[in-house]
Amino acid sequence: MTRTLDPALLIARQRPVVVRGLVRDWPIVRAGRDGPAAAAAYLKRFYRSAPVVGYTGDPTIGGRFFYDASGTAMNFTATRVALDAYLDRILATLDAFDAPARYVGSTDLDTYLPGFRAENDLAADFDGATPLASIWIGNRTTAATHFDMSNNIACCVVGRRRFTLFPPEQIANLYPGPLEPTPGGQVVSMVDPRAPDFARYPRFAEALASAEVIELEPGDVLVYPALWWHNVEALDGFNVLVNYWWNMAPRFMDSPMNTVLHGLLSLRDRPDSEKQAWRALFDYYVFGPAERPAEHLPEPMRGALAPLTDLSARRLRAQLVQRLNR
Template sequence: MAEVAARVRVIDDVRADALPLDELIASAEPAVLRGVARDWALVQAGLRSTHEAMDYLRGEYNGEAVTYSWGDRDVAGRPFYNDAFTDLNFEVRRGRLEQVLDEIAACADDPRPPTYYVASLLIDTRFPRMRATNDLGLRAHGIDAPPSIWIGNRVTASCHYDAMNNIACCAVGRRRFTLFPPEQIGNLYPGPLEPTPGGQAVSVVDFDAPDFQRHPRFRDALASGQSAVLEPGDAIFIPSLWWHHVQGLEAFNVLVNYWWSSVPAYVPTPMHALYHAMWAIRDRPEREKQAWREVFDYYVFGAAERAGEHLPEAARNVLGPVDETLARQLRAMLIAKLNR
């Protein structure tokens, strides 16, 4: 495993009812919240045994089918691309959770088992009673973040970023997190935007055996990286757009995470703007691109109030704060223009 330069900051003795969310978001740095979920029923079951953790999940499960990734032994726990980066190296299957758990248990002692991964499953849709005894209670902080569950064997989620803030709770098994700040994107060699193993572009570097001849800038990323191993009951705060590589270290692993945005729901994901900018700007002559950089710095990346501060408030329109009404108008305008 590639070694990074630093360890993630650790905050000890954190209680779910006293999460330091304001401080975490303001710091814009990852932090391990040691033991914050240790009292969860699922965590306690897993600490007793893998068998009890699986039985606990079976007991909470409502029987509806789940979607999961399956890969043969050659996948080696790393859902990824084929050699040509034109397709993925695993299958997407659908079945009952009991079947997935039984198959994971059956190959628990296999040194090279097939890969099983139930990813980003909304807890409330399959485990409707589970939050009563397994939850961080973010609603009490004014945050609407329905939790998702991730169930699998020794699976590696290749290094990627999410647009939202994230708190990931290690419920069963241990997990290693390796994180990089957003500015390291060029040193992490992102793969195709479509298709992707899990919805976001991932680094094509094999962290277990990095090829520095093919990916020499990855050394620079390692110098800026941070790592942490989470024990059952620990959680980690991952700020939006921080790259993170996640390895399940046991034969059976369960993680619960919470994503939330720092902006209102009527503000869309910037990924739409990224695709549009690649279409509209990227392939223009360099002089034009530099000029558009200045335009974007003025209207977008500078102080929010700068572009409209010299105008009367009634004349600012989109140069002023965007509220829900203006967001609907902008959406309608963009749809109309794109459909011409």
């Protein structure tokens, strides 16, 4: 029997939630029970030759995709590959202790494996939002601790996965790395949770005290909110995960990371007294109740303080671009 998920209800808890066995009847999960070769053969049924990005790292990185010793480049290479051939490379070194780390991450399901979701899709009501469904494939690899700007539903379908999750308020204790370059597009923690260097990163002990470690078996589903930091370890020689990212914010809203970057440009290096005053303004206009700044103003006077629409968002964006280009 198909079980339906209510993502909004689970995300409202603002904590990670595990739903055991929710997708255990998916055909990809059943194929995985017959072994890695059967799972790979199932995936190949849907592949239509479009190249994907394959990430390959030397055995010495221990499967952790991160920075090299210089800290200015990655410890892996990213190349366009044929998925079927890349799957064969993973299968060829399943049990080798010196196997390269191989990983295909965040690959759009509908684009690269058309038809897969017709047989393997989550029964969920996203309340009008359109989720982005992706697939992640690899051997024993680790995605360094990072956060995403969307809510996430992670479906473990082949192999086991270990998630170590940290709430957003632990950011300072996670010692974030540079804004760019990054291993996968998002800022990562400089600390390896598998072997933390407490002498170098002493506050990480506080982060660990608040961490949630969750191990998933094939068929299990993990739901967690946007901006939760997560370190993801694939624990077997062949692993597949399907995930759904979604936000309830309207599509016309800009990325908050752009605000962070602008804050670095306009606020960070001002005197502390000024920054505290600007904090009060941000609390009033941005982080407080959305209706408060405009509630005492007649409607014709509200301008950008009124609830945003697609049209007013475009106008505000044009105004910002004009100001930035002065």
